Amino acid sequence: MEEAIRLREEILRLQESLxxxxxxxxxxxQSCLHEFQETPLAxxxxKCLLTESLYY
Known part of the structure; x- marks a missing residue:
């Protein structure tokens, strides 16, 4: 029982951190001066790993 409570608390802590x-x-x-590398799909x-889909 205590282990389950500890695990739930850890999950909540990790979710808040995420x-x-x-x-x-x-x-x-939002503040990045993007330098994009393109593939056929994206x-x-x-620099910031923002990804945009090129497939519509």
């Missing part, structure tokens, strides 16, 4: 990291990445990508910024 959300904060996603916010930081989004902010970084283009990805080599």
């Amino acid at each position: 959300l904060e990291h996603r916010r930081q990445l989004f902010a970084l990508q 283009r990805t910024c080599v």
Whole structure:
């Protein structure tokens, strides 16, 4: 029982950390001066890893 509670708490901590990291990445990508590398299906910024689909 205690192990399950500890695991749930760890999952919540990791989810909060993931959300904060996603916010930081989004902010970084918004301010990046993108340098894209293109493939037939997508283009990805080599600096911030923002990816855009070229397949419509």
